[in-house]
Amino acid sequence: MNAADNVAFEFLRKRGLKITDGRKTIIREILAFGRPFEAEELLLNLGRGPERVSKATVYRTLKQLVEGGLVNQVFFGPAKQSYYDFSGGGAAHAHLADIQTGKIIEFTNPEITRLCEKISSRLGYHYVSHRFLILGRPATPETHR
Amino acid sequence: MNAADNVAFEFLRKRGLKITDGRKTIIREILAFGRPFEAEELLLNLGRGPERVSKATVYRTLKQLVEGGLVNQVFFGPAKQSYYDFSGGGAAHAHLADIQTGKIIEFTNPEITRLCEKISSRLGYHYVSHRFLILGRPATPETHR
DNA sequence: CTAGCTGCAAATTCTTTGCGGCTAA
DNA sequence: TTAGCCGCAAAGAATTTGCAGCTAG
Numbered sequence: 001m002n003a004a005d006n007v008a009f010e011f012l013r014k015r016g017l018k019i020t021d022g023r024k025t026i027i028r029e030i031l032a033f034g035r036p037f038e039a040e041e042l043l044l045n046l047g048r049g050p051e052r053v054s055k056a057t058v059y060r061t062l063k064q065l066v067e068g069g070l071v072n073q074v075f076f077g078p079a080k081q082s083y084y085d086f087s088g089g090g091a092a093h094a095h096l097a098d099i100q101t102g103k104i105i106e107f108t109n110p111e112i113t114r115l116c117e118k119i120s121s122r123l124g125y126h127y128v129s130h131r132f133l134i135l136g137r138p139a140t141p142e143t144h145r
Numbered sequence: 146m147n148a149a150d151n152v153a154f155e156f157l158r159k160r161g162l163k164i165t166d167g168r169k170t171i172i173r174e175i176l177a178f179g180r181p182f183e184a185e186e187l188l189l190n191l192g193r194g195p196e197r198v199s200k201a202t203v204y205r206t207l208k209q210l211v212e213g214g215l216v217n218q219v220f221f222g223p224a225k226q227s228y229y230d231f232s233g234g235g236a237a238h239a240h241l242a243d244i245q246t247g248k249i250i251e252f253t254n255p256e257i258t259r260l261c262e263k264i265s266s267r268l269g270y271h272y273v274s275h276r277f278l279i280l281g282r283p284a285t286p287e288t289h290r
Numbered sequence: 291c292t293a294g295c296t297g298c299a300a301a302t303t304c305t306t307t308g309c310g311g312c313t314a315a
Numbered sequence: 316t317t318a319g320c321c322g323c324a325a326a327g328a329a330t331t332t333g334c335a336g337c338t339a340g
Contacts, residue, residue, distance in 0.1 A: 017294090017295095018293090018294060018295065018338085018339055018340075019339075019340095020294095020295065020296085020338080020339075022295080022296070023295090039329080039330080040329085053296090053297095054296065054297045054298075055297085055298090055330090056296075056297065056298075056299095056330095056331080056332080057295080057296060057297075059329090059330060059331070060295090060296090060331085063331095082329085082330090096264065096265065096268055096270060098270065105268055107264060107268060109260070109264060111260055112260070115254070115256055115257070115260065116279050119241065119252060119254060119279060120241065120279055120281045120284075121284065123241055123250055123252060123281070124283065124284050124285065125241060125243065125279075125281030125282060125283060125284055126281060126282045126283075126284050127279065127281055128279075128280045128281055128282050129279075129280045130277070130278060130279045130280060131276070131277070131278045131280075132275070132276070132277045132278075133275060133276045133277075134261050134264060134265055134270075134272065134274075134275045135273045135274045135275060135276075136265045136268070136270030136271060136272055136273055137270060137271045137273050138269065138270060138271075139266065139269050139270055139271050140269065162319085162320095163313085163314055163315075163318090163319060163320065164314075164315095165313080165314075165319095165320065165321080167320080167321070168320095184304080184305080185304085197322095198321090198322095199321070199322045199323075200305090200322090200323095201305095201306080201307080201321075201322065201323075201324095202320080202321060202322075204304090204305060204306070205306085205320090205321090208305095208306095227304085227305090291340100292338100292339100292340095293338105293339095293340095294337105294338090294339085294340100295336105295337075295338075295339090296335105296336085296337070296338095297334105297335100297336095297337100298333105298334090298335100299332100299333095299334100300331105300332085300333085300334105301330105301331080301332070301333090302329105302330080302331070302332085303328100303329090303330080303331090304327100304328090304329090304330105305326105305327080305328085305329105306325105306326080306327070306328095307324100307325085307326070307327090308323105308324095308325085308326090309322105309323090309324100309325105310321105310322100310323100311320105311321085311322095312319105312320075312321070312322100313317100313318100313319085313320075313321090314317100314318095314319085314320090315316100315317095315318095315319100
């Protein structure tokens with residue numbers, strides 16, 4: 001049993017969900033991505049072959065993964081479509097989107113958590129989690145290489 | 146001519162758009178909100194009466210306001226639907242969502258801009274803008290009052 | 291065995307678009 | 316006058332759901 005299946009097994013058991021091939025395949029694929037992804041990307045990779053998983057199952061499973069905290073649902077881009085990313089267990093992270101190419105970069109920064117806690121308490125709240133996206137333009141347009 | 150119509154007039158003129166009743170009504174309504182809103186809320190308020198504006202015009206105008214920077218398009222909530230808010234000219238602001246009631250609170254904090262700039266440059270980007278949402282739980286559940 | 295899953299296709303929801311008539315400049 | 320708008324209704328895109336058969340536990 002590999003690492004991804006281990007994550008799947010642990011997660012599904014803890015949540016009282018049945019351990020099915022479809023769910024294991026989806027979780028394995030998400031871990032393999034290693035970056036934020038759209039539901040459709042998952043579908044493209046899983047929509048055929050012997051490990052084929054249907055659209056309905058992909059969406060239903062994503063919802064359960066988000067509810068269980070294994071995956072974060074990130075909202076940005078031209079509305080409509082959601083992005084997701086593996087939460088990795090909880091280390092605070094956020095994203096930077098390259099407004100020229102659309103590329104998404106993930107980063108972590110300890111100041112984010114501090115800032116969230118400070119702002120939350122100032123407004124009378126306990127900090128739970130955050131969604132933070134920076135939009136940026138490449139500092140060095142690859143034109144002089 | 147009131148303040149809202151002034152904003153509308155300035156914005157539309159600068160962008161080379163015609164100054165129509167529909168657009169003035171929409172901008173007036175957005176300023177009156179004073180908080181983040183959904184397209185549908187705008188439609189509910191504008192969908193009838195003598196100032197009636199059609200759904201198509203609401204969406205078309207929102208798009209132009211976002212392109213022109215008068216309004217920000219914010220993505221959060223249960224996917225699907227976009228939230229918008231009046232940019233107020235550009236002061237960096239962000240939102241805190243009450244995970245118990247769904248209420249959205251807007252706030253500004255100068256550290257956000259500093260942090261965005263620091264992170265962007267560290268990743269090789271110039272900071273353009275951000276979308277920042279904190280999810281929080283009320284610190285004082287109104288139970289002992 | 292049976293509660294819970296799955297795939298399929300149809301349904302929903304939010305947003306966009308084509309088009310013919312209207313209007314600000 | 317005429318480029319740009321508007322409302323309507325139909326089209327699109329992403330996600331959800333009803334249903335009937337399948338399967339993990």
